[in-house]
Amino acid sequence: MIFTERLILRGPQAGDLDDMFAIYSDPRAMQYWSTAPHESRAVTKRSLEWRLNDWHSRKTYFQIELDGRLIGNAGNHVDNEVGFILHPDHWRKGIITEAMGAIIPFLWANTDHTELTADADPLNTASVGLLTSLGFTETHRAKGTFCIDGA
Template identity: 60%
Template structure:
């Protein structure tokens, strides 16, 4: 069950296990633990963060976003990941490896997707993933996304090229 609360000006989505909220400056240590972990960043579009200062710059952008479309995934007061509208129509999610394969991304995105369609004018949502990232592909498919196409050599991260698989989810008709 997803509920929307508004103790502050920002919407907060609450699922069975998570509070989905605006990232805050106090989340820096939790986010650095995620963004500096090579396992979490294996299929990300940048190298792992080598210092908290790099994560702090990313966090500043997350905090400044208006309206709120990219959420911190708060589990019992600790941020275990982020998910939501990454840019334009593109969704993204990242999760600390200690929390992989427990359904947190699907749970969060099942709350975030209806929120995004209700509060934005995006005609569809899309995702760009490394095709080797089978866990993300499975999560997107479970959420109703359909793979639309693939492209070769789309990202060069640390001198290594990777490909992209693109997924789309159409806005539901109401």
């Protein structure tokens, strides 16, 4: 668990389902995500179950809690890639900057990563700007890296 000025960054809990569904079913939050918005709690439940299992071995992708409520996720979720998602009600409040500002030093201290990467749609200027502010630099662009519902 990591504590910041406003946030608790913690592992997933079975009781996170409703808050996770609120995030992952919101088309605004999912606009640049690698999957379509979740159409049912069953889809989100599978994601939560995967996170619960993954947490036991890796403990690097955190639930973001603010005032007792789960509002997003951030951290290292696969290989050396970091990512984040936040419920739109909390955009533009510095939440991800605060979370990643704590998570990145945690990853350097607690993993064997020699580099961290992130994948962001160039049209998602908010995320690209945030990554730049965290010290990331663009290395390349690729087309067709995600396929959602056959498109």
